[in-house]
Amino acid sequence: MVSVDRLPSWNDGPIKRAIVEFVEGSATEGGPEVVAPADRIAAFDNDGTLWVEQPMPPQAPFLLDKLAAQVQADPALAEVEPYRSIIQRDPEFLGGLARQEPDAVLMFLSGIGAAFEGMTPEAYDAEVRDFVDRYRDERFGKRCTELVYRPMLELFDLLRAYDWRVYVCSGGGRDFMRTIAEETWGILQENVIGSAPEWSYRDGQLVRDNELRGDLALGPGKPSHLFARTGRLPKFAAGNGDVDIEMLDVADFALVIVHDDADREYATNAGAERILDAAASKGWQLVSMQDDWNHIFVQGAPS
Secondary structure, three states: OOOOOOOOOEOOOHHHHHHHHHHHHHOOOOOOOOOOHHHOEEEEOOEOOOEOOOOOOOHHHHHHHHHHHHHHHOHHHHHOOOHHHHHOOOHHHHHHHHOOOHHHHHHHHHHHHHHHOOOOHHHHHHHHHHHHHHOOOOOOOOOHHHOEEHHHHHHHHHHHHOOOEEEEEEEEEHHHHHHHHHHHOOOOHHHEEEEOEEEEEEOOEEEEEEEEOOOOOOOOHHHHHHHHHHOOOOOEEEEOOHHHHHHHHOOOEEEEEEOEOOOOOOEOOOOOHHHHHHHHHHOOEEEEHHHHEOOOEOOOOOO
């Protein structure tokens, strides 16, 4: 165990010991668990792994509000997907979006691409920051940046203390996450990977295109995006949903965050049925929010 407890929000027990032993062992020269410094890449999902994703990920209301504004400006859009499903609050569509089902996400992004087309990075960042400043979670009444899991930020610090490079790899919008990454997670923007548009340089400025850059960063898209960004696959990975299975499968050490604390957060395994089965068969570490974390949020919410 490290002399300084870098995981104070983690209860002492087998999960905490396993994490510390692996991370310490990765830097023990000549040891059986040593990982070459160049290969010390850790990848984390975002929604449900780093912050609250119930009843839907924080990006969703930002994007839903944007599309609703498009319909208000052009009512004819109300008869076109994905606007129609959004305006009608179609539960099947919204549920698929919350579970990050690829078909629902792709349909959603078809509208998002048009809504933000031609926008500069500065204008997009300003819209994201305005949303983060004014939006409050419906249960806790807090900003999404206040509902980040403290234990996971401590895990980032532990990994970095042993020369691991930490990446976030999410099916959510990369550019939304990059706007808040440095002050919220302590992660450089370039270490944030996610679904993203193409950008073009036109008339002296960079602008968003209405075209997806590569595949969605979901399921098999996660290791693909990670390899494209780093030239390596992660040795340490953490996620919480079925769309994270492939990312965890390529890692040497895998954590699955289990949402089982209805009092302090949520208790649900929606969209996580397959990953829980995979964890049992592959020996991945199951992190119980209820049992393994003595504190959940960075600030401002019940702990």
